[in-house]
Amino acid sequence: MSKNIDLHMHSLYSDDGEFSPEEIIKIGKREGMEIMALTDHDSVKGVDEMIKYGKEAGIKVISGVEIDCVYKGINLHMLGYGIDYKRKEFLEIEEEIFEKEMAIAKTKIERLKGNTDLIVDEEKIFEIAGGNIITGEIIGEVVLGEKKNRNNSLLEEYFNNGAKSDMPFVHFYWDFFSQGKIAYVPIEFRSMTEIVNLIKESGGLAVLAHPGNNFKNYLEIVEDIIEEGIDGIEVFSTYHSQEQIEYFYNKAEKNNLLMTFGSDFHGKNKPHIRLKGYPVPEKYEGMKEKLVRDFIERLK
Template sequence: MSWLDLHMHSNQSDDGEYTPEELMELCVQNGVRTAAVADHNSTRAVQRAQTRAEALGITCISGVELDCTHQGVDLHLLGYWIDPMHPGFAAAEQDIWEQEQRAGSKRIELAKALGIQFKTCDALLSAKQGVVTGEMIAEAALEQDPENPLLAPYQPGGARSDNPFVNFYWDFFSQGKPAYVPITFMSLKEAVELVTAAGGVPVLAHPGNNVHENAELLADIAARGVKGLEAYSSYHSPEQTAFYLEQAAQLSLAVSCGSDFHGKIKPSIRLGGTECGGHEAELLRGLECQIPR
């Protein structure tokens, strides 16, 4: 277990389970002493989490995870030590939320066209402000269509059953998959500029999920002002971690460590559960050195 976890989500993300206060209490229970709440396109949880963290005697770094795109590839950009009150974050959240509300019905339609059966009303019951995610559809489908061979990998004992809901999302609803619904995200350049304008450090989240060890693409991303890589991620295999550590060194990027904890949609992921080889203090210093002065 690691005392550093710089990627977690509260219920201010559309797919997070716990309140900001509960999240900080879970950090204490799991031995996390320095955390960063990085909700999807939202900074609304930051001040609440920091207030509770201070009362508990731990550190909560202000953070965010912005959806963005570069060279046609959807990316997630983390921002650390941001000013959560910067108006650009509220504007970005509102834009994405409105698009996500419209995309929900299309996701339901595409999933059913693939032969995945579930009651639309059950997926809508889990929706936050009308946003239906792939994970919500997975939860409804796995309960109501247990014999469907398409869902066998996500059932207990299946190859994708460790985190069935989010794995279902990556396999069916992420970019390039059959139920993907495009959302118009800001560019990587705009995301980097927003994080930097808010006084933060832009770090590429779980690159193994989006960059797929494409060194040329990664170098181009770094050239756009990204200052760090989340090389230590719950998504990464040991081989991927080694690759991104090497790339970070070659590109002079700081390295981050995060579990991407959400709660029930990722049941096998624990706060502080992403090991970073005992390098917590070193990683934190490297990231702090990137804070705009």
């Protein structure tokens, strides 16, 4: 049974991804990956390519997606594995979220400018986006690239090996544009329950993505989410602390849920994250093979 597995990665079909599916497979082959799942944000457009190049490279590719949704007022991400990715509903969701994101693009920039003294080059932001979604990461790339912003106290941790210099663009998004932050503009995502049902109806497994990253100090909400009928939890994530891993491991084990592994590889937006599978802590290493086997069995 394979141990070189990564079930969470993004291609250029995600609004914040860098590489094509072909390039991702090449990286995976170089790193000795045996099982990979492409989980683009709200998009399944890269799945066919990923499967094609995966076959050529001798890598098992699992169809996947990561969908934005909302539960009890909290924005979160639901992973779908083994889905019938050709169903029209997945394309409809992508188009719907794209339209909503484009509608608020200027508002996001205006809120950042109105709530900070940062220099924000709006024209350059739209130029880099090239007609695609204006992400917090793109705005961050432009703002952090402006030399006059380097001495702004708001950005102190982003430079000179500061705490946020490991992946500055993503931290910028989290700090200024994520839910509850000063430049956040709400979008009405579909309910988590609807997304879970769609994934299941399409023959897939619904797995809660990196819950520690979304719920922070409100981890206990996972109890309610489990009641909604999810199939698994992304226990092993590059975002989870040892304590969070243990917390979600115990919740999954208690409720007989699948436990998945994910690097959440993106490319330049998360440069410290490599496409090499999530390194399971030593405490759980002996269980990894069984967890992978259980996952593969459930996909059949």
